[in-house]
Amino acid sequence: MIELKNVSYAYNEKPVLVDISCSISKGERIVLLGVNGCGKSTLLKIIGGLIFPDKGTYTFKDRVIDRSFFKNEEYRRSFRRSVGVLFQSPDVMLFNPTVYDEIAFSLRQISENELLIKEKVEHWIDLLNIKKYERSFPLELSGGEKQKVALASILVIEPELLLLDEPMANLDPRSQGEIIDLLYDLNITTIISTHNLSLAPELGERTILLSEDHRILFDGGINELLNNEEILINANLVHKHRHRHKETYHSHYHRH
Amino acid sequence: MQIIRLVIYALLIILLTTIHSKSLYLGVFSILVLLDIRFFIKKIRFVLASILVFNLIVTISYAVMTFFTSSVDWEYIVLINLRVLTITYTTFYFIGHTNLFEALSFSKTLSFLLTITYSQIINFMKVMTDIRDAQISRQILRSRKNYRIFSSHIVALFFTKSIYNAKETSCAMRARGVIDD
Amino acid sequence: MHIPDGFISPKVYIPAYAISAGLWAYSATRLKKALSSETLPFLSATTAFSFVLMMVVVPIPGGTTAHALGIGPLSILFGPSMSFLCISLVLLLQALFFGNGGITTLPINALAIGFVGSYSLYYTYRLLIRYEKIAIVISSILSVLLAAVVLAIILGIQPIIGVDESGKPLFFPFGISVTIPAMVIPHIFVGVAEGVLTLIAISVIRRFDRSRILNANN
Numbered sequence: 001m002i003e004l005k006n007v008s009y010a011y012n013e014k015p016v017l018v019d020i021s022c023s024i025s026k027g028e029r030i031v032l033l034g035v036n037g038c039g040k041s042t043l044l045k046i047i048g049g050l051i052f053p054d055k056g057t058y059t060f061k062d063r064v065i066d067r068s069f070f071k072n073e074e075y076r077r078s079f080r081r082s083v084g085v086l087f088q089s090p091d092v093m094l095f096n097p098t099v100y101d102e103i104a105f106s107l108r109q110i111s112e113n114e115l116l117i118k119e120k121v122e123h124w125i126d127l128l129n130i131k132k133y134e135r136s137f138p139l140e141l142s143g144g145e146k147q148k149v150a151l152a153s154i155l156v157i158e159p160e161l162l163l164l165d166e167p168m169a170n171l172d173p174r175s176q177g178e179i180i181d182l183l184y185d186l187n188i189t190t191i192i193s194t195h196n197l198s199l200a201p202e203l204g205e206r207t208i209l210l211s212e213d214h215r216i217l218f219d220g221g222i223n224e225l226l227n228n229e230e231i232l233i234n235a236n237l238v239h240k241h242r243h244r245h246k247e248t249y250h251s252h253y254h255r256h
Numbered sequence: 257m258q259i260i261r262l263v264i265y266a267l268l269i270i271l272l273t274t275i276h277s278k279s280l281y282l283g284v285f286s287i288l289v290l291l292d293i294r295f296f297i298k299k300i301r302f303v304l305a306s307i308l309v310f311n312l313i314v315t316i317s318y319a320v321m322t323f324f325t326s327s328v329d330w331e332y333i334v335l336i337n338l339r340v341l342t343i344t345y346t347t348f349y350f351i352g353h354t355n356l357f358e359a360l361s362f363s364k365t366l367s368f369l370l371t372i373t374y375s376q377i378i379n380f381m382k383v384m385t386d387i388r389d390a391q392i393s394r395q396i397l398r399s400r401k402n403y404r405i406f407s408s409h410i411v412a413l414f415f416t417k418s419i420y421n422a423k424e425t426s427c428a429m430r431a432r433g434v435i436d437d
Numbered sequence: 438m439h440i441p442d443g444f445i446s447p448k449v450y451i452p453a454y455a456i457s458a459g460l461w462a463y464s465a466t467r468l469k470k471a472l473s474s475e476t477l478p479f480l481s482a483t484t485a486f487s488f489v490l491m492m493v494v495v496p497i498p499g500g501t502t503a504h505a506l507g508i509g510p511l512s513i514l515f516g517p518s519m520s521f522l523c524i525s526l527v528l529l530l531q532a533l534f535f536g537n538g539g540i541t542t543l544p545i546n547a548l549a550i551g552f553v554g555s556y557s558l559y560y561t562y563r564l565l566i567r568y569e570k571i572a573i574v575i576s577s578i579l580s581v582l583l584a585a586v587v588l589a590i591i592l593g594i595q596p597i598i599g600v601d602e603s604g605k606p607l608f609f610p611f612g613i614s615v616t617i618p619a620m621v622i623p624h625i626f627v628g629v630a631e632g633v634l635t636l637i638a639i640s641v642i643r644r645f646d647r648s649r650i651l652n653a654n655n
Contacts, residue, residue, distance in 0.1 A: 045389060048389075048393055049393075050389040050392060050393060051389075077396050077397070080392075080393065080394070080395065080396045081396050083393070084393075085389075085390070085393040087386055087389070087390050088386075089383070089386065091413055091416070091417070092383060092386040092387045092389075092390040092413065093390045093394065094409070095391070095394075095405050095406060095408075095409035096405065096409075105394065105405075106394055106396060109395075109396040109397040110396060110397075139412060139413065139416055153394070154394075157396075269442070269540060269541060270447055270451075272443075273443070273445075273446070273447045273450075273541060274447055276601070276607050302536055303536070305536060306441060306536030306537065307441040310440060310441055311441065314444075314609070314610070314611075317611070318610050318611075329605070332605065332606070332610070335607075336443065336444070336608070336610075339443040340441050340442060340443035340444070342443075343441075343442035343443045343539065343540075343541070344441055344442055344443070344536075344539065347442065347532070347533070347539065347540050348536070351533045351534070356533060363465060365465065365468055365469045365472055366465060366468070366526075368472075368477070369468070369472070369477070369480065369481060369484070369523070369526065370526055370530075372477065372481040373481045373484045373485050373488070373523075373526060373527075373530070374530060374534075376481055376482060376484075376485035377485045377488050377489075377530065380485060380489060407634070407637070408637055410489075411486075411634070411637045411638055411641050412641050414482075414485075414486060414489060415482060415486070415638075415641050415642055418478075418481070418482035418485055418486070419478050419479060419482045419642075422477065422478030422479070422481045422482050423478040425478075
């Protein structure tokens with residue numbers, strides 16, 4: 001479904017992604033791991049067709065995705081319908097005066113059947129347990145509620161590919177649990193970025209790990225990565241500090 | 257030191273707008289380029305982006321008008337474009353070497369307002385990229401209605417974030433005794 | 438209205454700096470009195486918003502574009518003298534950090550947009566305040582047009598003031614007969630866009646200003 005070949009990207013002459021190559025098949029759930037600043041968000045934006053690589057190619061469903069691709073209105077619409085992007089800050093995605101309108105927004109662009117729209121919107125509102133906020137102004141909701149609304153607004157049009165940028169970053173534990181449960185039940189190709197190792201195994205089976213020098217350090221099973229302390233140390237995903245085990249203090253690499 | 261730089265800069269600007277000589281403009285421009293040669297490409301791109309549109313409009317309009325009335329005064333066109341380029345490059349050169357916030361610190365109040373406003377602007381410019389991307393990613397159909405929705409969103413989000421951030425900043429300033437009320 | 442440096446004679450920008458400096462000093466004293474930990478967040482957010490508005494590109498029929506001015510929310514909520522100072526700050530930031538406008542055109546823009554724009558907007562708004570939404574739109578259009586006229590006049594007199602011994606212009610080459618229609622007509626559209634954006638901005642700010650500390654009438 002997705003093919004990245006030697007993709008590189010720089011911003012203000014500083015490298016953000018270096019020589020990224022990988023393939024992602026339909027139905028896979030990928031966890032994109034790496035510390036802050038390693039290029040996860042940029043990679044998601046490239047896959048989401050929002051920015052374009054300086055070098056290399058990105059192919060989605062056998063079509064090369066570049067600026068000229070989006071000049072074709074039919075391709076553009078099809079791509080935007082197929083790929084849903086959840087941004088790290090849900091605020092940037094919430095445009096509408098009520099939660100209902102927010103979720104209905106994308107549907108209204110592809111259908112004029114308000115009854116069908118209502119049915120689908122209500123389905124997602126119930127599924128995400130946000131009924132009491134249906135008429136609320138989305139920007140005034142809490143972080144977790146905004147995240148759910150943003151997610152519903154993308155999933156309602158049933159995209160083929162879902163890109164989530166640090167979806168758990170600003171959520172309390174209960175909201176994290178609700179989002180994880182929702183993602184389990186989805187049957188969509190997903191790429192979820194996170195730097196949280198303890199959540200990573202819950203979010204996917206395969207992981208792509210980006211290093212601090214913006215390259216792929218590991219691409220494989222998530223459990224295989226989590227058992228490889230050397231790679232985790234190289235990628236700065238584990239740390240060492242003094243802590244207590246029972247009555248003694250010591251220090252070793254670990255993750256929380 | 258900042259004040260001295262600003263004074264030199266001001267005098268240079270007055271000089272460049274008082275003496276109308278292509279040699280002077282080329283001379284000053286060359287010296288500034290050589291003083292900062294590592295950043296020349298970056299600076300010149302910024303300078304050209306800043307002046308290109310207006311200068312092109314004026315140059316082309318003037319050339320067309322004079323072509324039909326008398327004869328095109330190429331000397332004037334070269335002079336004015338060189339002057340604009342030199343002054344603009346001079347400004348960016350000096351700003352690159354000056355801490356403007358320190359230079360304006362003669363007024364505490366002005367300095368706070370400038371600093372907080374500038375930080376709002378920078379934060380917002382970062383968020384603007386994400387907002388733009390989010391709007392692009394969710395726009396399946398292009399329409400005027402979407403434009404209105406997106407504009408209102410930008411305004412609402414801007415104020416939500418700005419006022420919250422500014423309140424946090426002024427709390428911090430109060431905690432450090434900077435604002436005393 | 439992003440005129441780069443080099444088109445204005447020192448015979449104009451130096452006196453303009455002198456006049457602006459006096460007005461800035463006066464406004465700064467008023468700012469000091471008005472500024473508190475409550476008003477600072479709103480003032481800095483609104484100033485930053487003016488900056489953002491100035492980056493808003495308004496498409497003009499004919500294929501060109503112009504920029505909004507951002508005077509409305511500042512002038513209506515904080516009064517014209519604060520608006521003048523804050524707009525001047527925005528123009529300074531734009532010229533120095535973002536490459537829009539120039540250092541010699543700064544006092545001219547400050548006087549035209551910041552001073553004439555702010556005061557004309559404020560007093561027109563006050564006159565029509567009974568019908569607030571209409572007042573906002575009409576005052577925005579008028580302030581933008583007046584600012585455009587002032588700028589057009591300043592540019593248009595350059596071929597008279599800034600000339601060499603033979604009378605050839607040294608700075609901006611076009612007279613008032615060209616600059617006034619060239620600047621004023623496109624800014625009719627800018628004024629309308631400004632009015633709409635100001636309406637949206639003020640309603641959003643008032644949502645946050647629940648204790649109504651922001652009201653230039655106070």
